[in-house]
Amino acid sequence: MTSGGDAPGMNAAIRSVVRACAFHGVECVGIYRGYQGMIEGDFQVMGPRSVHNIINKGGTVLKSARSKEFRTPEGRQKAYDALKKENVDALVLIGGDGTFTGGLIFNQEYGFPVMGIPGTIDNDIFGTNFTLGYDTALNTVVEAIDKIRDTASSHDRLFFIEVMGRDAGHIALNAGVGAGAEEILIPEENLGLDRLLESLERSKRTGKSSSIVVVAEGDKIGKNVFELKDYVEQYHPDYDVRVSVLGHMQRGGSPSCFDRVLASRMGVKAVESLLEGKSNYMVGVRDARMILTPLDEAVKGQSEINQELLRVSNIMTI
Ligand code: F6P
Secondary structure, three states, rough: OOOOOOOOHHOOOOHHHHHHHHHHOEEEEOOHHHHHHHHOOOOOEEEEEHOOOOOOOOOOOOOOOOOOHHHHHHHHHHHHHHHHHHOOOOOEEEOOHHHHHHHHHHHHHHHOOOEEEEOOOOOOOOOOOOOHHHHHHHHHHHHHHHHHHHHHHOOEEEEEEEEEEOOOHHHHHHHHHHHOOOOEEOOOOOHHHHHHHHHHHHHHHHOOOEEEEEEOOOOOOOOOOHHHHHHHHHHHOOOOEEEEHHHHHHHOOOOOHHHHHHHHHHHHHHHHHHHHHHHHHHHEEEEEEEEEEEEHHHHOOOEEEOOOHHHHHHHOOO
């Protein structure tokens, strides 16, 4: 099942789970539309051939949803009944925090074995260096910023570019460094408006005629990109400022090779861990090795921002 915000690489993970099941002689059932489809019994038996030609596709062929009904005990009872009717005896959940929280509650209430695969472009899950879709999203964002830089530089403009990440600045920080942004605003650190102005003034003084500021959706300053534009224009009416919100294009597109390989590894690890009798874990990758993290730790833990990269980004703004 895939649930929550979709991410490139989810299809590659579905393919891997289905084929790992077939390899080990286990019947695999796809659940459509996340927990909502589980409640409604929207199931489809899947074999190795039902997942051909999807490794390269963005989105999720199983579709995704954020189910309100599953948050109620009545909804979870319906889901349990539907799973029992279909003879399902373990779940592989591909998604983020919300998906795993749902899985944990379901396990506590019904003892259903669950295994999580982290799929979200935000890379904000504790217990893995990388979540599925993050690498692809980074490349999408860098490509978009490169294009904006072309026009920013032709017109000597300052651009505020909003990238996804309500609670996490991983996309903003990594794509910002990769695209050579002049400043990066993230939820984990408060750069402060004064420092932003200072930095922009220094850029101008030292000969930069255009600038790119990458802003994570949930940045700590608490102003959205349009408010930031107004703020800068108030102090520097001479600046030609524009805003670009990249939005959901960051969640789409064909997954990168990195995400496809990671998804293939995670799917196999998830199925084989369940077959070994393990439950309530999330598969992840650390130092290039596949690992398991207890699902409650994955949900409760914080994915730390890379302080060394933050320092590098500060040095690069000189
Ligand atoms: O969690 C993934 C994510 O894309 C976030 O970066 C973003 O804040 C959120 O989902 C958007 O959610 P929705 O597609 O429901 O608007």
